[in-house]
Amino acid sequence: MNILEKALEKALRSEGITPGEAREFAALPDSALCDILSVTDRVRRHHRGMEVNLCSIVNAKSGLCREDCSFCAQSAQYSTGAPAYPMDSAAALIGAAENAALNGAREFSIVTSGTRVEKEGDVAVLEAALAAMKERVGVERCASLGILRRGVLMRLKDAGLQSYHHNLETSRSFFPNICTTHAYGEDVEAVRTAKSLGLFVCSGGIFGLGETWDDRIELASTLDGLGVDSVPVNFLNPRPGTPLEHGSNLTPVECLKIIALLRLMLPAKDIVVCGGRGVNLRDLQPLIFAAGANGMMIGNYLTTPGRDAKDDLQMIKDLGLRPRGL
Numbered sequence: 001m002n003i004l005e006k007a008l009e010k011a012l013r014s015e016g017i018t019p020g021e022a023r024e025f026a027a028l029p030d031s032a033l034c035d036i037l038s039v040t041d042r043v044r045r046h047h048r049g050m051e052v053n054l055c056s057i058v059n060a061k062s063g064l065c066r067e068d069c070s071f072c073a074q075s076a077q078y079s080t081g082a083p084a085y086p087m088d089s090a091a092a093l094i095g096a097a098e099n100a101a102l103n104g105a106r107e108f109s110i111v112t113s114g115t116r117v118e119k120e121g122d123v124a125v126l127e128a129a130l131a132a133m134k135e136r137v138g139v140e141r142c143a144s145l146g147i148l149r150r151g152v153l154m155r156l157k158d159a160g161l162q163s164y165h166h167n168l169e170t171s172r173s174f175f176p177n178i179c180t181t182h183a184y185g186e187d188v189e190a191v192r193t194a195k196s197l198g199l200f201v202c203s204g205g206i207f208g209l210g211e212t213w214d215d216r217i218e219l220a221s222t223l224d225g226l227g228v229d230s231v232p233v234n235f236l237n238p239r240p241g242t243p244l245e246h247g248s249n250l251t252p253v254e255c256l257k258i259i260a261l262l263r264l265m266l267p268a269k270d271i272v273v274c275g276g277r278g279v280n281l282r283d284l285q286p287l288i289f290a291a292g293a294n295g296m297m298i299g300n301y302l303t304t305p306g307r308d309a310k311d312d313l314q315m316i317k318d319l320g321l322r323p324r325g326l
């Protein structure tokens, strides 16, 4: 039995491939793409059906971050020209959520730069925005606010937060190459805290940082071990002024293989393609679903524009898929 046959058999009984099998998968040549997609499409349909999760974000507090993540335009350590502003008002966040719902998003996430949100005034704004969204906006309420302290996360959950997003970004082994200002273990702990509070947890990473396939496999194993519910997948879009500004984009086929790897290692989870989709996948964007993704971000990313939400909705319809409702 070859690796794809083995992966399909395991995935259909909700079992992911092992790291050893994943290395065998990673070694498949680009010419095997159609064979890979025929398997991952079947696995996605088996576990996640024909519905696509659409999520949207607002950059609620931008720039001025004291961390040094080498891919990020929001670090204060680099001159990137990215917008820098303090926490938006609750009214602005609610307006952004309403707009996301109009664009067809099912999940809406409030995202802030920085290690964590901890100022009382900022937490109070988030509580007010979440409570109002719960009352009058038809979206699932998510937030990405860094390595949040448990007490703050509990307050936000009480106000209406349903999901928490915190990416591990890459493998523990490769992490020191992309961030030196905090430890990987702190990110893992943030994910554990959110899980322990019963929140739906989205945690994934960014690919194209110079990591190897072994790093990608290690990251997927860590996410599996943490029991995350959804895996956001970002591809590097090199930002001027960051240490990775001269990084080259991945090929579209490599991006599709990364999505496929995640689907085969975490067969029953949500896999959501987020930042860097357009510049890395170009005309192969519609193939993300055959590769195993069952969700994508629509609208703008944190510091770069996304394509028109209408084009994404049309793409989904043309593929015979449909946005997942609430």
Ligand code: SF4
Pocket: 065, 066, 067, 068, 069, 072, 073, 074, 075, 112, 113, 114, 115
């Ligand atoms: S990824 Fe987050 S923590 Fe890292 S520099 Fe950017 S805003 Fe700061």
